[in-house]
Amino acid sequence: MKMQIKMNTLVFLGLFFAFFYAFAVGKGIVWADSGADQCVPREAAHVGGRIVRASLADATTLLPPLATDEASFDIMNQVYVALVRYDKDLNLVDWAARSHEVIENGTAIQFTLRDDIRWTDGTPLTVADVQFTYKCMIDPKTPTAYAEDFLNVASLEQTGPWSFVVRYKEVRADSLATWAFPILPAHLLEGTNITKSTLGRKPIGAGPFVLSSWKTGRHIVLRANPDYFLGRPYIDEAVIRVIPDDATMFLELSAGNIDVMTLSPLQYMRQTSGPAWDRKFVKMRYLDASYIYLAYNQKHPFFKDVRVRRAIAHAVDKREIIKGVLLGQGVPARGPYMPGTWMYNTRIQDYDYNPEKARALLAEAGFVDTDGDGIVEQDGRPFVFTILVNQGNMRRAKIAAIIQYRLAFVGIRVTVRTVEWAAFIKNFVNTGRFDAVVLGWNILPDPDIFDVWHSSKIDGGLNFIAFNDPELDQLLETGRTTLDRSERKRMYDRVQVILHEKQPYLFLYVPYALPIVSSRIKNVCPAPAGIDYNFDRWWVSAPDNTQALQK
Numbered sequence: 001m002k003m004q005i006k007m008n009t010l011v012f013l014g015l016f017f018a019f020f021y022a023f024a025v026g027k028g029i030v031w032a033d034s035g036a037d038q039c040v041p042r043e044a045a046h047v048g049g050r051i052v053r054a055s056l057a058d059a060t061t062l063l064p065p066l067a068t069d070e071a072s073f074d075i076m077n078q079v080y081v082a083l084v085r086y087d088k089d090l091n092l093v094d095w096a097a098r099s100h101e102v103i104e105n106g107t108a109i110q111f112t113l114r115d116d117i118r119w120t121d122g123t124p125l126t127v128a129d130v131q132f133t134y135k136c137m138i139d140p141k142t143p144t145a146y147a148e149d150f151l152n153v154a155s156l157e158q159t160g161p162w163s164f165v166v167r168y169k170e171v172r173a174d175s176l177a178t179w180a181f182p183i184l185p186a187h188l189l190e191g192t193n194i195t196k197s198t199l200g201r202k203p204i205g206a207g208p209f210v211l212s213s214w215k216t217g218r219h220i221v222l223r224a225n226p227d228y229f230l231g232r233p234y235i236d237e238a239v240i241r242v243i244p245d246d247a248t249m250f251l252e253l254s255a256g257n258i259d260v261m262t263l264s265p266l267q268y269m270r271q272t273s274g275p276a277w278d279r280k281f282v283k284m285r286y287l288d289a290s291y292i293y294l295a296y297n298q299k300h301p302f303f304k305d306v307r308v309r310r311a312i313a314h315a316v317d318k319r320e321i322i323k324g325v326l327l328g329q330g331v332p333a334r335g336p337y338m339p340g341t342w343m344y345n346t347r348i349q350d351y352d353y354n355p356e357k358a359r360a361l362l363a364e365a366g367f368v369d370t371d372g373d374g375i376v377e378q379d380g381r382p383f384v385f386t387i388l389v390n391q392g393n394m395r396r397a398k399i400a401a402i403i404q405y406r407l408a409f410v411g412i413r414v415t416v417r418t419v420e421w422a423a424f425i426k427n428f429v430n431t432g433r434f435d436a437v438v439l440g441w442n443i444l445p446d447p448d449i450f451d452v453w454h455s456s457k458i459d460g461g462l463n464f465i466a467f468n469d470p471e472l473d474q475l476l477e478t479g480r481t482t483l484d485r486s487e488r489k490r491m492y493d494r495v496q497v498i499l500h501e502k503q504p505y506l507f508l509y510v511p512y513a514l515p516i517v518s519s520r521i522k523n524v525c526p527a528p529a530g531i532d533y534n535f536d537r538w539w540v541s542a543p544d545n546t547q548a549l550q551k
Helices: 015-020 035-039 070-079 127-138 175-180 246-254 265-271 275-280 306-315 318-326 355-364 394-408 421-429 470-479 485-502 532-537
Strands: 050-055 084-086 092-094 097-103 108-113 153-160 163-168 209-215 219-224 237-242 260-262 281-283 290-296 330-332 384-390 413-419 436-442 505-513 515-518
Touching: 050 246, 050 260, 070 209, 070 219, 070 237, 070 532, 084 175, 092 097, 092 175, 097 175, 108 127, 108 175, 127 153, 127 163, 163 175, 246 260, 275 281, 290 394, 306 355, 306 394, 306 485, 306 505, 318 330, 318 394, 318 505, 384 394, 384 421, 394 413, 394 436, 413 421, 470 485
Parallel strands: 050 237, 384 413, 384 436
Antiparallel strands: 084 092, 097 108, 108 163, 153 163, 209 219, 219 237, 260 515, 281 515, 290 436, 290 505, 330 505
């Protein structure tokens, strides 16, 4: 589970974009075991059949403003539509909108809505639905994590039967991305208490699929929407089975009872090789849109000194962590952006693994082992601290153990404490009662990281480590209001330099995503957006009869 956002609580930053559009990486897609030939059209698409997928968790609600979990957004991705969406290359393109145009020097967007979209109860989707969605998102009574972007809208004015203009309080480079949020059905929600709506369990959307059934804790079944305005999906049915254990999920994959899952590095490297696997499945590999990090509490007396944070960067071997935790299935992270994307600063040279440099920096900061016990001290106080990790995440526990091992070589004693997730967030992260934590963030297609790093987000926001840098604040403020990409590139390159030099996080790694797909499923094409961006165009090449894997 990655750490993300909810207003005044640290849950699911960018969750909507991360899971609604399932993007994964910038450029340089890498796939393994012939994943690419899935995309070569060699026969006509077969209409019909079903695809069975697995999910570690059940959905909680299918009303977009209220959802804060991956499982819910995976379903809503297929049920709702938005004005725009990300294409396979992570460009925003029209979806429910027929066209859009940025006008008035970037302070407004003119939209023209398609006139051929209907909700699955037969009601036309109109500008009134977009207006309602906007009003719902800015309503203080709506308990949503996604209001902030909508609050920058000054007005939404209908200009014709199918057209409207959105005007903004200030220019924002990512204003268009606001409208990648699902449109809500005004005729069913207007005048109601959204938190009590039955649509959370029985959604009415306009997307490629319709909810057929939902058995809590067991499965969710989606059926093809025959009236989807971009054409009926090729498959008849998508079944999402709730299997809360990765090992059980893998056994079900091996038995032919599910078609798609994400492999662990061990499963990818050592448990899915051989002729039988190659015949029945296709494995793919590409960088995931996330990074893992060690974060320091900037209020801790030891971590206030940048020399200490740089010393730890030299004392930890990132490649050792990638090898030991991911079996090599990842790349070192040098900052908060994805390697290969336009915003990634290629000029930054990472801290090399060098314990001698680490010891020298610690000594420079006043940490010396004066009593010969192997632990460095400053003014008689030994350098001892605790790394918190959340319960149930073995990867993070292993990361903390490796860091603990390496820091001992430079005279720092680390203890590792595992805490249940809810308590981890509520009692420690939100309250600032920690020394250091291992966590992860999703990486969004836009480089705006204001919510995580600006000093205004220290109290009750996502800057939970209390990092404060005036130059960084100014760059983040200017970067989000600059439209010229080359200028933004210059600003965000400098943002990365500041984070690299100041080391408020030790950026550890960007993992590879490792999906495996039944070979009978066609048109699964890895791209910067991952594999799910064209799920409605997947099709089954043979009758829908899965068989156990024969070895």
